[in-house]
Amino acid sequence: MADTDRPQARPLSPHLQIYRWQVPMLTSILTRITGHALVAGVVLAVWWLSAAASSDSHFQLANRVATSWFGDLVFTASLWAVWYHYLAGLRHLYYDAGHGLDIPTAEKLGWACIIGSVVLTVITIILVQ
Template identity: 70%
Template sequence: MADVKRVERPLSPHLQIYRPQLTSITSILTRITGNALIVAVILVAWWLLAAATSPDYFDFANAVVTSWFGKLVFLGSIWAVWYHYLAGLRHLYFDAGKGLEIKTAEKLGMGVIIGSVVLTIITIILV
């Protein structure tokens, strides 16, 4: 049998040679924000159920919702809603067959990230 020389190389893209693209990061963030919004929905549902249960239980739930944890969850949720909304609009644009060039897709990705932060700040100021 012949001797086979094996080449030492990674079998798949490795973090040393692979750099995540903005388009992949924005796609992953869209999925993360969609799932993270479930935490806020559960917190709001729990708060409403506590309000319907008893004053003591509502006081406990309200203390959690108005604590630093609750405020952090809702602040993140404001950003997640705006990000998810803008990413959805970008996706609809892609579905129309437009903006699929790499440069355009990257610009739209940056627009979604920057737009979601700006809209979050505006929402916090107005509310």
Template identity: 55%
Template sequence: MADANRANRPLSPFMIGPYYRPQLTSMTSIFIRITGNALLIGAFLVVWWFLAAASGPEHFTFVNAVITSWFGDLVMFGSLWALWYHALGGLRHLIFDAGYGLELKQAELMGWGMILGSVLLTLLTVVVI
């Protein structure tokens, strides 16, 4: 028999606000999806740069000016952070898939580890390179 109260319940836990209290684990999971999609922007810029380099000096000059501008630097820095965050999120999910770290305290510690680790690894990468 169908549930009579089904229409009164929220449809998804992503209805953050009056129906769902944001938690660190859910927010980090949502940001993994966002950073995965945002990495496409940086990838498109890099592919555009390679295509411009292959097509001639006049195209390359323009594209190189875009990528080395303050906006290009900002996008590349954000892409670098997104790459580290997404990679650490993938490691966290591998640990979850192995059956470890599923307790709330451990899951939250790994979430904070993802956040702080991605920032530190991004800054370390920028300083070293």
């Protein structure tokens, strides 16, 4: 027969509904997401290049997709992901040197990565066009 007088179990970790999101947590998650999302831009670019090398009909299809709104969205998001990943890498180098590990500085550096990547993406788009 089962023991019904069990001792109290340890409390569970706080659920995300009551746990306050923090900037370093958000930037860590964004670093992982952007790293994986860069694959979409690479796949589209490799498909476009391989279609250009294979035949004219394949290239026309790949070029239509790459220059459509979907292609623009993928390449713009990939550009942002590259800038964000770059800035997050610089932030981690700063952390590895033992600097900026206190909470206020880590939050400022997190916001700098997020805002800086958006600003650099907009600047890059303006300069390329």
